[in-house]
Amino acid sequence: MRLEEVGKRYGLRGGWVLRGVDVECRAGEAVAVVGRNGSGKSTLLRLAAGLTRPTRGTVTGRPRVVGYVPDRFPPAGRMSATAYLTHLGRVRGLGTALSAARAGELLDRLALSGGRDAPLATLSKGNTQKVAVAQALLVPPGLLVLDEPWSGLDASAHEVLAGLLAEVTASGGTVLFTDHREAVARTHATRSLHVAGGRVTPYGESGPSDPVDVVLAWRGSGPRPPAALPGVRAEPGPDGTVALRIPRQDTDALLLAALREGWSVARVTEAAR
Numbered sequence: 546m547r548l549e550e551v552g553k554r555y556g557l558r559g560g561w562v563l564r565g566v567d568v569e570c571r572a573g574e575a576v577a578v579v580g581r582n583g584s585g586k587s588t589l590l591r592l593a594a595g596l597t598r599p600t601r602g603t604v605t606g607r608p609r610v611v612g613y614v615p616d617r618f619p620p621a622g623r624m625s626a627t628a629y630l631t632h633l634g635r636v637r638g639l640g641t642a643l644s645a646a647r648a649g650e651l652l653d654r655l656a657l658s659g660g661r662d663a664p665l666a667t668l669s670k671g672n673t674q675k676v677a678v679a680q681a682l683l684v685p686p687g688l689l690v691l692d693e694p695w696s697g698l699d700a701s702a703h704e705v706l707a708g709l710l711a712e713v714t715a716s717g718g719t720v721l722f723t724d725h726r727e728a729v730a731r732t733h734a735t736r737s738l739h740v741a742g743g744r745v746t747p748y749g750e751s752g753p754s755d756p757v758d759v760v761l762a763w764r765g766s767g768p769r770p771p772a773a774l775p776g777v778r779a780e781p782g783p784d785g786t787v788a789l790r791i792p793r794q795d796t797d798a799l800l801l802a803a804l805r806e807g808w809s810v811a812r813v814t815e816a817a818r
């Protein structure tokens with residue numbers, strides 16, 4: 546899918562929210578969109594999903610099936626999660642039995658609690674978010690667009706969502722999402738885009754060789770040894786910590802070795818670019 550020279554303003558008198566946007570999203574990619582509040586991230590996502598039309602420029606090659614998880618999920622009604630998803634599945638061309646089965650499978654995986662037959666209005670924020678995610682995946686999407694999808698989800702649902710996104714990309718779909726926490730966005734993306742001043746620019750590819758900063762503190766018995774670990778940047782300071790910078794792909798092995806030696810992990814962060 547390609548956005549070419551795309552500009553967007555809301556209403557004739559509104560200022561340009563986005564200008565001259567050139568973005569290509571390929572099959573199998575998970576693209577994170579980062580930027581400050583109000584910078585235009587949701588607008589970019591809605592343009593990609595086809596929910597709003599560009600004021601200028603074109604969007605071409607959008608996959609036929611688009612799943613969309615909005616930042617605020619509206620249906621706070623009397624319908625239950627099961628009824629709502631089954632209904633939507635039928636609207637999207639699945640038969641009743643298949644819709645109900647797919648709805649049940651997704652709600653199982655996302656571990657919806659609060660009652661899948663209870664009115665949607667009675668569900669908690671996180672459980673409502675699970676229904677929002679489920680509706681976007683009823684029919685496997687060629688393009689999955691998610692606006693702050695992790696907000697309100699607990700840790701185990703985070704992992705399930707990450708798995709669901711990985712399944713979309715593994716089957717040749719494209720995932721486009723925002724998260725205001727840059728670290729979360731980068732963790733789940735193959736590359737990121739930055740929105741600022743109406744412009745969209747690449748924010749660097751993320752990959753297995755990206756640098757990760759690790760800070761370790763000595764907790765072992767006896768005096769602190771010199772850190773015999775790769776990537777040491779600064780030897781232990783007075784607070785007993787040592788700083789290392791290593792490729793992301795080596796993090797697990799390094800942390801395991803460090804823990805065995807008697808170090809404890811104080812911090813792991815993506816290295817500043």
Ligand SMILES: Nc1ncnc2c1ncn2[C@@H]1O[C@H](COP(=O)(O)OP(=O)(O)OP(=O)(O)O)[C@@H](O)[C@H]1O
Binds near residue numbers: 589725
């Ligand atoms: N439907 C609309 N009508 C008029 N203005 C809008 C509309 N939607 C968004 N805007 C304006 O466009 C600008 C960008 O909004 P957008 O929601 O795309 O930003 P965002 O980066 O997603 O923000 P946040 O991080 O707060 O969700 C804002 O100034 C906003 O007020």
